[in-house]
Amino acid sequence: MSIRLGIDLGGTKIELIAIDPTGRECWRRREATPQGDYQGTLDTILQLVSQVEREIGKTGSVGIGTPGAISRATGRLKNSNSICLNGQPLIEDLEHMLQRPVRMANDADCFALSEASDGSAAGLPVVFGVILGTGVGGGIVVNGRLLQGPNAIAGEWGHNPLPWPRADEIPGPECYCGKRGCIETFLSGPGLARDFLQHAGQSLAGVEILSRAEAGDAEAEAAFQRYEDRLARGLAHVINLLDPDAIVLGGGLSNCARLYDEVPKRWGRYVFSDRVDTLLLPPLHGDSSGVRGAAWLWG
Numbered sequence: 001m002s003i004r005l006g007i008d009l010g011g012t013k014i015e016l017i018a019i020d021p022t023g024r025e026c027w028r029r030r031e032a033t034p035q036g037d038y039q040g041t042l043d044t045i046l047q048l049v050s051q052v053e054r055e056i057g058k059t060g061s062v063g064i065g066t067p068g069a070i071s072r073a074t075g076r077l078k079n080s081n082s083i084c085l086n087g088q089p090l091i092e093d094l095e096h097m098l099q100r101p102v103r104m105a106n107d108a109d110c111f112a113l114s115e116a117s118d119g120s121a122a123g124l125p126v127v128f129g130v131i132l133g134t135g136v137g138g139g140i141v142v143n144g145r146l147l148q149g150p151n152a153i154a155g156e157w158g159h160n161p162l163p164w165p166r167a168d169e170i171p172g173p174e175c176y177c178g179k180r181g182c183i184e185t186f187l188s189g190p191g192l193a194r195d196f197l198q199h200a201g202q203s204l205a206g207v208e209i210l211s212r213a214e215a216g217d218a219e220a221e222a223a224f225q226r227y228e229d230r231l232a233r234g235l236a237h238v239i240n241l242l243d244p245d246a247i248v249l250g251g252g253l254s255n256c257a258r259l260y261d262e263v264p265k266r267w268g269r270y271v272f273s274d275r276v277d278t279l280l281l282p283p284l285h286g287d288s289s290g291v292r293g294a295a296w297l298w299g
Contacts, residue, residue, distance in 0.1 A: 006295025
């Protein structure tokens with residue numbers, strides 16, 4: 001097959017791109033996700049694949065990135081925020097409709113694979129990709145291959161407790177997973193907003209907090225310094241376990257340029273080494289990394 005098709009199956013939109021063997025994008029299209037409609041979701045994917053192959057005149061491999069993971073116990077999707085997909089034989093149904101094998105991975109895994117394949121960490125042996133958005137996810141790529149693990153949760157650092165917690169961080173906010181003090185509750189966009197509300201008494205989104213910090217607002221600056229220290233602690237834990245060559249940030253908060261200077265300044269005190277050579281990098285492909293990584297599942 002000379003082209004790779006990548007599909008980002010999200011809660012609000014389904015996006016498909018086609019890339020050639022060099023990684024050059026040659027087609028892109030998106031459609032709204034049929035809300036709560038499993039069969040409608042399958043039909044939309046079939047429509048997009050059929051359309052691109054008709055227009056390009058070639059058949060492609062199909063990779064899909066989506067929140068959640070395929071359960072090794074049942075072969076069905078679990079942990080997706082698109083509730084209608086959970087418990088469904090998604091891969092089996094798509095392979096039947098598309099008449100070919102389909103590969104699927106978590107959206108954070110696809111982000112990591114994209115940035116390790118031809119993104120900002122291309123060519124590095126061990127890459128940890130991080131999503132800092134509505135939630136906090138992660139993916140691991142070793143020598144160009146995605147590491148998923150027997151439980152399909154490799155890289156899920158967001159549901160570990162925030163390491164080295166301060167007294168005022170215990171027991172931590174409640175997490176949807178049923179525990180308290182998860183990294184996600186501190187480092188997600190809503191986590192940053194919650195922290196600012198708690199300390200400043202105002203409800204602002206992360207981008208607004210950053211804007212105020214850059215304008216010299218003391219409360220916003222303090223919130224970002226707390227965020228940077230928590231991110232440094234969380235990533236230091238990853239470095240102590242995985243020792244990656246690079247960590248690439250994705251998601252909305254990855255657009256905060258100061259993180260790439262401030263976090264490495266802070267994480268050395270938590271890493272079990274005399275120096276830290278791990279790189280902290282912004283994504284080369286930005287919001288396109290997830291869908292590109294889905295295509296690279298057939299790399």
